[in-house]
Amino acid sequence: MRVEPLTCSIGAELVGVNLADAVHDDGLFNEIKGLLLQNKVLFLRDQDISRPDHVAFARRFGALEDHPMAPTHPEAPGLVQIYKRPDQPIDRYENAWHTDGTWRETPALGCVLRCVECPPVGGDTMWANMALAYEKLPQAIKQQIEDLRANHSFESSFAAAMPLEQRLAMKAQYPDAEHPVVRTHPETGEKILFVNAFTTHFTNYHTKERVRFGQDANPGANDLLRYLIGQAYIPEYQVRWRWKPNSIAIWDNRSTQHYAVMDYPACHRKMERAAIVGDKPF
Ligand SMILES: O=C(O)CCC(=O)C(=O)O
Numbered sequence: 001m002r003v004e005p006l007t008c009s010i011g012a013e014l015v016g017v018n019l020a021d022a023v024h025d026d027g028l029f030n031e032i033k034g035l036l037l038q039n040k041v042l043f044l045r046d047q048d049i050s051r052p053d054h055v056a057f058a059r060r061f062g063a064l065e066d067h068p069m070a071p072t073h074p075e076a077p078g079l080v081q082i083y084k085r086p087d088q089p090i091d092r093y094e095n096a097w098h099t100d101g102t103w104r105e106t107p108a109l110g111c112v113l114r115c116v117e118c119p120p121v122g123g124d125t126m127w128a129n130m131a132l133a134y135e136k137l138p139q140a141i142k143q144q145i146e147d148l149r150a151n152h153s154f155e156s157s158f159a160a161a162m163p164l165e166q167r168l169a170m171k172a173q174y175p176d177a178e179h180p181v182v183r184t185h186p187e188t189g190e191k192i193l194f195v196n197a198f199t200t201h202f203t204n205y206h207t208k209e210r211v212r213f214g215q216d217a218n219p220g221a222n223d224l225l226r227y228l229i230g231q232a233y234i235p236e237y238q239v240r241w242r243w244k245p246n247s248i249a250i251w252d253n254r255s256t257q258h259y260a261v262m263d264y265p266a267c268h269r270k271m272e273r274a275a276i277v278g279d280k281p282f
């Protein structure tokens with residue numbers, strides 16, 4: 001196996017690996033898992049993997065999530081279909097920087113996403129390294145946010161396009177979740193900046209006198225939250241991946257955000273994803 005970094009910050013392509021082999025090969029699986037912790041997103045091309053093997057590979061990391069909105073594949077329960085058809089409106093909710101499912105008590109550990117069909121050009125996906133984003137924060141900001149907690153809601157993002165009744169039903173099932181603004185990676189111990197498009201507000205901003213933020217003489221919680229959310233937008237923390245059919249991305253959802261670029265005209269874009277259940281951020 002060859003490991004080819006795609007940037008200096010995040011993401012590596014694995015060349016010469018058949019992901020289906022890792023379903024039964026413990027050594028190979030552990031190597032891939034280690035590389036994932038190190039690089040945060042792994043990419044592979046030309047993976048002619050069956051849907052059951054796609055699911056079986058993802059299952060090696062843990063149980064798979066269900067998705068409240070997307071249908072799972074009839075051939076492979078646990079595999080969620082993200083299909084974009086030419087007759088659908090272009091706007092979709094994945095084109096915002098986000099960490100999957102932070103509106104849940106336990107956001108996903110990670111995802112294994114395969115491209116089935118994609119536009120000839122456009123429709124890339126981008127990821128950002130949120131451990132690096134944390135590390136690069138000014139010391140004063142790090143001190144300011146160390147014990148902050150924040151509220152996360154699906155309503156602040158994709159629910160905007162949902163009919164009200166569906167939204168209320170989902171809200172009953174998934175009330176808002178509260179997470180630390182800086183989480184600790186349960187496996188690597190890294191500190192991670194953990195706010196994204198689902199984050200609505202801080203829940204304990206008032207408990208400590210906050211230091212001055214930027215040029216603003218009267219700093220507000222919202223300014224700080226916008227600033228922190230904006231760290232994912234910095235290109236030095238990002239990688240951008242160009243899809244082809246049978247390309248696969250595996251990401252650590254605990255330490256990254258991603259953004260599905262919506263720059264292509266009406267066409268088919270078919271992705272299939274298996275999301276792995278994560279633990280409670282601390
Ligand atoms: O379609 C993509 O490229 C990624 C969409 C997304 O945000 C996800 O699968 O979590």
Ligand SMILES: [Fe+2]
Nearest residue numbers: 094098100258
């Ligand atoms: Fe996502």
